[in-house]
Amino acid sequence: MDIRLLLDKPTEEEKVAVDALLGPPESAWRGGDYEPLDGRVAYGGHAAREQRHLLLPALHAVQDAVGSISKGALGYVSERLMIPPAEAYGVATFYALFRTDRSGGRVVHLCDDFVCSGRGAGEIASALDEAGVRWEPSPCLGQCDRAPAALVHQPGDGYVSVAPADGSALGADPASDQPPPVIHQARTELRLLRRVGVVEPTSLEDYTGSGGYDVLRSAIEMGPDEVIGHLESSRLRGRGGAAFPIGAKWRGLRQAAGGGKFVIANGDESEPGTFKDRVLMEGDPFALVEAMTVYAYATGAEKGFVYLRGEYPLAERRILAAIAQAKRAGLLGDNVAGAGFSFDLELRRGAGAYICGEETALFASIEGHRGEPRQKPPFPTERGVFGMPTGVNNIETLLAALAVLELGGEAFSAIGTQESTGPKLFCVSGDVERPGVYEVPLGTELDELLKLSGAIEPMAVLMGGAAGSFVDEDQFGMPLSFEGARAAGTTLGSGAVVVFSSATDFSPVLRRIARFFRDESCGQCVPCRIGTVRQEEALARLDARSPLGTEADERRRLDDLATAMTDSSICGLGQTAASAIQSAIRLGLPGAPS
């Protein structure tokens, strides 16, 4: 394929950054210097086009090095990967962390989502303005347990999370590592969290010393069918929000015909108010690597990805280090642990797009495209990433699968309720004395979680983040199980539990949720692309006491939008974009449209 490029050339710095990832260009046809041979030989074709999946890593390389993506840099990346520049531009302008509209330089991404804005994000913004530090608002950064949060990008040095953020300190270079999260429960009660903050997350030796890789060893002894049998008898259901039975998911992938299967760990945790996967990935990265290896072994996949949201730099470093050590120890690669199967695991970074947590959007992103979801069916086990059978599991789900194999399926199923088995992580934040990740058996009452975390005069709780719904004190007694949540008309969703005290004015909270969905809509389908805009506008007009027609008209408009978005959007984003707002209206929360 011929591609036509703009005349702009990359700077030396941009070129070095791309070449560090892709290696030096092999000919003048691919961005190198002209050699006499290039006049007679053309390179390209399938081999070149198959590198499309390196587009995001290449754009990251440029963005990381210089802080923005210039015409010259985009052209060079396009030429190296044989991607039409218009397409590469379409991808670069889809992801919030890539910038094509400004010069590079240091920038502070400051979370202004509903947890951080109630915890002083506004004051920090003023302090940064005063100090002349360049900052940009960001949706939830997944640090709600230590709000307010910021993510600092210093081109050349990479990203660093800062939480709790302090306005005066954000001008200087922050420390790259954060202390481990505070776990408020007794260690003996914990299974999923038991290593977090206790076992050194950068040492394979410490991991194996604490029981690590015992599961892989016993899985290999059992064989794939028995492994999946345990998952089936455990009745473990997915922890990412959809609650799909995991045994069936693994079995489906195992039975999918043909080779070339993929397994993917979905670490794109971007649901506002959710941070459990970050805590696991930062605190127990080897467990993730081990769980993925077991997943691959049981399903016959030879290649796996960890898709990590771009705003989790510490998790990235920890997982990369864990993968490297596991490879050196023969626990990844050819002939894993001497058991005769191969498994290669690679980390891919997202670049600021909530939608990429949706599995088909995630596939598109790994393949080097805009993170646009597609219609299902076909389902991933049939046609997933690169068109091959693929299994996608949430990070917590993978660690729960390890727990199943540690305990045995039957024993695991004894924890929790009949329909909702096992321990579950909840991310408690907002108006509580002890925000953090809590591990409780499914079926535990919400009240108890509120007590554990020291909820302060709770008036309402947002379950499952922006895509979830509010419950008020009438439902505080509900059991935290899939069926309990359903009966209470809500969802466990991502495990976010955001507490709002009786002092809360919900109007700005709902406006922020509406803004979030508008900003994060991929733009593909009409009900979501335009519906989320109209929803935000209606809330803005009601806030300004300037309704279009009467307030009842605005309510009807919001209801119609909610119905159309829920019924006819392509994916879960549009289908849940009105959920929290509608629940606040139903409950009559102060500040919600009445």
Place this chain on the structure above:
Amino acid sequence: MNVNGRPVRVDAGSSILDACRAGGVEIPTICHGPTMTPANACRVCVVEVEGSRALVPSCSRPAEEGMEINTDSDRVQMSRKVILELLGSATELDRSNASILTWLEKAGADTARFGPPEGPKTRHSPRPGHHDTVPIDNAASVHEPVKIEDDLYVRDYSRCILCYRCVDACGIEHQNTFAIAVAGRGFDARISTEFDVALPDSACVYCGNCITVCPTGALTGKVEFDMREEGSWDESAQEVTRTVCSYCGVGCNLDVHTQDGRIVKVDSPHDHDVTLGNLCIKGRFGWTYVQSGRND
């Protein structure tokens, strides 16, 4: 399978839309073009499939044995109406194809219900994932200044509903040129060349195959655009003459549209099995010589 309670039989591999049409049931479509793989983006073709929680796009969902389809339930009508209202609230639809205009009326869509649309503004390079203000008196719109960069065709993106048809025609479906793509995200998504450079600086080869698939008049030949602007474009006064392109030996059929004895547009029949409606720059735009030197 059953459509609205009546049995319908279609070949395996057909879509629900095919089945509905086979059963004589009309379904509105916008992003679905007869010569293209459905983009599945506009969602006006949604129908209710028994057992499915959300509504289902009929254009891209394969028909299955035993499906129970309802194309006219309250839920379907509601979504269809709101989707058309949303499109009309943000986009100028008055030059859309007849099907869109008919369905707007049939669905009872009130495109003004979200407020008067914002006036034109430049939409280049907004930050993905961010927007600044929310208008109180207007409804955000996609209106932007018309892009006139040459004598061949005009891009009026105030009419763009982002159906992806032009992108697909330029790329994998027909032309394999990839001069345009969807850039930006969410409501700020728009059709763009790299860094929004003008078409002559892009990979565009001026085949105009994007024009022929555009359902809303966002892409039009310059002659047609100028005539529409001055109010002289009148399809009822036009004749269409089918002929064969005289440039090369492929033999593409041309439909030559004439008004008052002058050529005003050239395209190719979409059901033609050689062209599928596609032409090259010469066939589509290389006809001005016919009229040059005439002094009438």
